[in-house]
Amino acid sequence: MSKITISAIKADVGGYVGHGDVHPDMLAEAESRVQEGISSGLLVDGKVGACGDDINLVLSHEHGVDAEDVHRFAWDSFLAATKVAKRLHLYGAGQDLLADSFSGNIRGAGPGVAELEIEERPSEPFIVFAADKTEPGAWNLPVYKIFCDPFNTAGLVVDPKMHGGFALEVHDLMENKGVVF
Template sequence: MATTISVCALPLGGVAGSVTVFPDVLQKASKVLKEAEGTVLTDSLVTHVADWLVFVMVHQEGGASPVIAALKDAAIKAATETSEKRRLLIRDEIPVLTGLSFTERESEAFVLFLAGAAAPQFWNPVLLAQFADPFTTKSLVGETKFVFCTEDASMFQMPQDLHRLITAAKTSAIIGVAADADTPAAAAAAGVVMLARAESPYPSTSELCGVFAKPKISPNGVLMPVSLCDGGNVASGIVPVVALGFSVANGKLSGPVDLFDNPAFAAARIFAGKISCR
């Protein structure tokens, strides 16, 4: 049976404004999801970036399950009650949702990218670099090719449709990448959340993360790859980006590994700090 990883993010429980999520809010949401493990869920995790509360739900209910939707709503309700009690910041935005359903490989690795900004085409340049640029992902030089899907349901086969995709990506968000119809590779939402499977036949974890080792500027600000503990929204013009690595086996998560907690990304962090001060 296919394993599904569903991710939900919403700006809820911000302390000191929109800096980060208050710990009690994380705990309340986590309790709701943990109580569902063994019945609805096989595993779960509650985390955050900036003031975005993030649920990771692992299950076998498929991608559009009313049961999972109800559980998500229950976790949001519990987190909201705590936020209101403490008068924490609750921004009026709809939840950001994405997910992947797949048959687990012998060793199934994936990376959850979280960004402290919501924008329709936020992940486009990242996904293009990871899954369409052979200078970033060496396996693209060989037989590995991916198909991109945009929010208007248009499909783009690499490498022959690369120029069309670059043009389309200026106005349309890339929401998914696949190796073929039955083999999803990545899924993205309107900023905030992106999931990518790692290791052969997909880009390696280092290739997925290596995109952020080079300075990147987006319309929302300069991207700064940071550890989870540094993912607060504290400087205007800087978008914190967190990468959490996992392995999953029989629906159970191992991880997360805080992938950007590494000096390899120090140069990108320094660049972001200098640019934001100008």
Template sequence: MNAVTVFTVDLGGYPAGMRAHPLVVERAAKAFRGEHGGVIADSFVTRAGGRTACVVTHQEGAEVAALCDDVLSACAETAKETGVFGEGEVQTVTLPLGEESAAEVLVFLTSGAEAGAWDQIFARLYADPFTSSGLVGDPLMRRGFEFVCDGGAVFCTPDETYALLAHLDAGGRVQEVRRRDGVLAAVAGQGADPALLLRVGSGLPDVVTALGVASASGLMPVSLCDMNPTCPKTACLGFSVRNQMLVGPADLYDDPAYERVRIHVRPTTGRRVA
């Protein structure tokens, strides 16, 4: 089965962790490229504020975690040499794609965001028909979704929508969302600066809806080059995956359509202005 995995790691940045060092990002990119055709099929490496972010495709069950440890250990040495060595905290998010040879995947990266940043976005995308029109018009989405939460709790919408919202209101966290037929729709990282991987297309939210919901969440939507953590921010990379190869990315928030959203976010708090 095919899969996409995102690793993000804090290896230090400048000044005071604001921006990952380009030599560290370059070291990671070269190391992963050297593994193409082996443990991984393809890769893309960038920065998300002070974090280095790595997107790889592979067969599900491949030893990508061990490969990541090796690559990031080498990158940590480069970080030490540049004098910006950080804590080295790694977050991993994997989205299985099944046996399908083609898929459309959005990779949301965050900078300056708190744990649970995607919980309300999950609820709006997969449980709110006033926000996500596919819940009304798409027969596959209309069947509902399963929200897999911390502690093993599972809520099936639309029947348990209120229970899901109560769980989130009490501080619960959503880990992944599945369509009722078992298709994994989205999975979120846990901890600070969590990444989000979600599929778009038939039977799932469309690209524009996903971008709009995420941009209205209190996270400032920005292009990759603006990911400095001066307030909670998100960037979105759009990929087509074809036979495990990454087509893209498209930097989807590098778009004047989101300018009004940006200017209505307070830089100091990330809260939207009424």
């Protein structure tokens, strides 16, 4: 099987009704860019979404983590959406694009990035949690329900390897420490 990289890249490049939403024209521009990326062969697949006033690009490709071409593609897509936001006089147009120009990697330039390289299997479902104006603790309950609740995860009950239990490491971001339960 071949290796595939999943890149989730998000940026706030202009809010519709303040911080509440992304204007449909901005999403259409980003979607058009993603379709061009797929047609050109840069991307295997892609999805444009929004959370709050952030545009989220979920991209699959074969170029590995921190691929300059993919990061430039995302940067240019966000710039194109920023132009739409400016034309529409939207709030905070381009506010997450902190650098004046692309320098080879989008990390540290404002947008949020999470990437994972995997060996692709015939069925490879994944989920991207998107959030705006929150902290990682927002995911505590959904992650617990997915992986730790025997009412949702039958494998915790039927798999003999799980009968001895498991340990959870919980991180306190305010105190910068972790505890294992």
